Amino acid sequence: MKLKDLPKKAVDKVKNFRLTRRVFSYPYILFLLLFVVTPLVIVLVNAFIYDGTLSFQNFVDLATDGSSLKVLGTSIVVGIVTTVICLLLGYPVAYILAKWKSGSVLVVLFILPMWVNFLIRTYALQTIFENMAMTLGMGTVIFGMVYNFIPFMIMPLHTTISNIDKSFKEAAQDLGASPVQTFFKSTLPLSLPGIISGITMVFIPTISAFAISQLLSNNSIILFGDSINLKFENKLYGVGSVMSLIMLALVLLSNFFINKINKGEAAKNLW
Amino acid sequence: MVRKIAEKGYIFLMLGILYAPILMIIIYSFSNTNNFTFPEGFTFEAYVQLFTNAPKKLWDSLLNTIIIAVVSSVLSTLIGAISAVGIYYLKPRARRIVENVNQLPIINSEIVMAVSLMLFFATFGFPQGYVRLIIGHVSFCTPYVILSVMPRLMQMDPNIYEAALDLGASPIKALFKVIIPTILPGVISGFAMAFTISLDDFIITQLNKGASTGIDTLSTYLYSSLRNASGLKPFWLPVFSIIILLVVFIVLFSNLHSYKKGGKKEGK
Numbered sequence: 001m002k003l004k005d006l007p008k009k010a011v012d013k014v015k016n017f018r019l020t021r022r023v024f025s026y027p028y029i030l031f032l033l034l035f036v037v038t039p040l041v042i043v044l045v046n047a048f049i050y051d052g053t054l055s056f057q058n059f060v061d062l063a064t065d066g067s068s069l070k071v072l073g074t075s076i077v078v079g080i081v082t083t084v085i086c087l088l089l090g091y092p093v094a095y096i097l098a099k100w101k102s103g104s105v106l107v108v109l110f111i112l113p114m115w116v117n118f119l120i121r122t123y124a125l126q127t128i129f130e131n132m133a134m135t136l137g138m139g140t141v142i143f144g145m146v147y148n149f150i151p152f153m154i155m156p157l158h159t160t161i162s163n164i165d166k167s168f169k170e171a172a173q174d175l176g177a178s179p180v181q182t183f184f185k186s187t188l189p190l191s192l193p194g195i196i197s198g199i200t201m202v203f204i205p206t207i208s209a210f211a212i213s214q215l216l217s218n219n220s221i222i223l224f225g226d227s228i229n230l231k232f233e234n235k236l237y238g239v240g241s242v243m244s245l246i247m248l249a250l251v252l253l254s255n256f257f258i259n260k261i262n263k264g265e266a267a268k269n270l271w
Numbered sequence: 272m273v274r275k276i277a278e279k280g281y282i283f284l285m286l287g288i289l290y291a292p293i294l295m296i297i298i299y300s301f302s303n304t305n306n307f308t309f310p311e312g313f314t315f316e317a318y319v320q321l322f323t324n325a326p327k328k329l330w331d332s333l334l335n336t337i338i339i340a341v342v343s344s345v346l347s348t349l350i351g352a353i354s355a356v357g358i359y360y361l362k363p364r365a366r367r368i369v370e371n372v373n374q375l376p377i378i379n380s381e382i383v384m385a386v387s388l389m390l391f392f393a394t395f396g397f398p399q400g401y402v403r404l405i406i407g408h409v410s411f412c413t414p415y416v417i418l419s420v421m422p423r424l425m426q427m428d429p430n431i432y433e434a435a436l437d438l439g440a441s442p443i444k445a446l447f448k449v450i451i452p453t454i455l456p457g458v459i460s461g462f463a464m465a466f467t468i469s470l471d472d473f474i475i476t477q478l479n480k481g482a483s484t485g486i487d488t489l490s491t492y493l494y495s496s497l498r499n500a501s502g503l504k505p506f507w508l509p510v511f512s513i514i515i516l517l518v519v520f521i522v523l524f525s526n527l528h529s530y531k532k533g534g535k536k537e538g539k
Contacts, residue, residue: 028413029369039388096281110289121293150289240386
């Protein structure tokens with residue numbers, strides 16, 4: 001009885017397989033597994049392979065290599081300074097545009113340059129710096145980063161600030177708050193989700209940027225993203241993989257924070 | 272009053288800084304130099320050079336860029352549109368997992384994506400050249416197509432599909448008559464996005480093109496020219512100017528279009 005049941009069940013399962021709508025997702029799930037998940041798993045595996053054996057040597061190498069640590073330090077400094085400047089310059093832009101009726105049109109003008117390839121924009125900056133006889137170095141790299149990534153700060157800030165209910169501001173004013181108090185007690189805290197999105201959307205691309213810092217510093221400043229590329233160019237797959245993992249962990253961590261604060265609305269803010 | 276002027280001034284100052292380098296490129300594309308000076312005065316020479324005397328490599332790389340963008344955006348749009356429907360009807364738990372993995376290529380840094388693909392292709396011995404590039408481009412374009420189709424599916428009234436079945440349509444017919452027309456605008460904007468992202472890509476192409484194949488897209492060719500000690504040839508500035516004008520035109524046009532449509536909806 002039981003023995004007969006089993007094949008029958010299997011046959012039923014095959015018979016019951018219909019071309020339901022969810023089947024349409026299977027090829028893409030396979031694609032994702034193959035071309036997105038597997039490559040990352042290979043990076044993970046490579047991080048633990050040293051000289052053909054399993055070991056933590058790559059992590060040790062990275063932690064004890066002075067030049068890599070310097071790259072990490074420089075990246076964090078450039079990342080933080082760029083992010084702070086973008087926030088200080090971008091917040092007023094988003095705030096003013098949110099007040100204007102034409103703001104939603106004007107914000108497009110702030111985002112438009114992003115669609116011009118970053119190599120073209122970086123070349124233009126480089127040429128301007130050279131014409132002004134400025135020495136290429138830390139200052140020019142940070143200027144270039146701010147120039148490249150400030151749209152990523154303005155975008156989420158503008159979305160958040162223009163969605164704040166006007167009655168909060170009116171209530172604060174009715175209750176006797178000065179404009180400065182209204183801003184710091186009402187508008188600023190309410191725009192926190194936009195600030196967090198903006199910070200991660202500037203910080204992460206800045207430290208993982210490729211080619212910008214090379215071009216704007218005459219190869220004298222190397223950031224984390226360039227360094228990953230250099231490690232792979234020099235066939236140091238193990239250390240390069242460890243650095244990629246660190247970068248990936250940073251990305252996932254910051255994305256987790258955004259999602260937590262925005263409660264699942266992060267995707268909407270992206271574009 | 273003073274405050275309003277200050278606000279206006281600030282916005283225009285920021286826009287000025289943002290657009291100055293871009294305007295410089297357009298202005299100095301008429302100087303036949305690469306260093307933002309006017310030694311020969313105003314001249315169309317760089318444009319003439321571009322169309323009569325530019326290296327073959329430039330046109331080859333332009334052609335590569337377009338081929339890769341067309342093929343990978345068409346593939347991503349097909350895959351994305353079909354699988355968005357499938358993902359929408361997955362069980363909630365499975366759907367959440369797939370949607371999260373689908374986010375990965377969007378949130379991940381490009382450099383990590385690029386090196387992971389490079390290792391993957393090398394490990395499994397994928398043929399160098401177009402195959403690698405197109406797989407790479409499809410893998411980071413498709414998520415955007417899915418993201419632009421998904422909201423359309425969520426806005427769709429599920430009763431209409433059921434009604435079509437009740438009225439005797441086969442599931443396939445219902446798919447073509449109900450679901451596809453509903454998601455079409457999302458599919459079109461997804462295609463546009465995939466196409467532009469593929470055109471604009473530099474890092475993933477640069478790391479996966481393979482040195483020996485000699486395949487270059489416009490951006491990787493530009494990168495190798497930028498690293499060349501002799502600097503860019505003057506014909507590049509007209510190339511940049513044309514790209515910039517195309518971008519301005521397309522972005523303004525598409526935004527104006529969606530703004531008008533949005534206005535109509537609100538008016539209702």
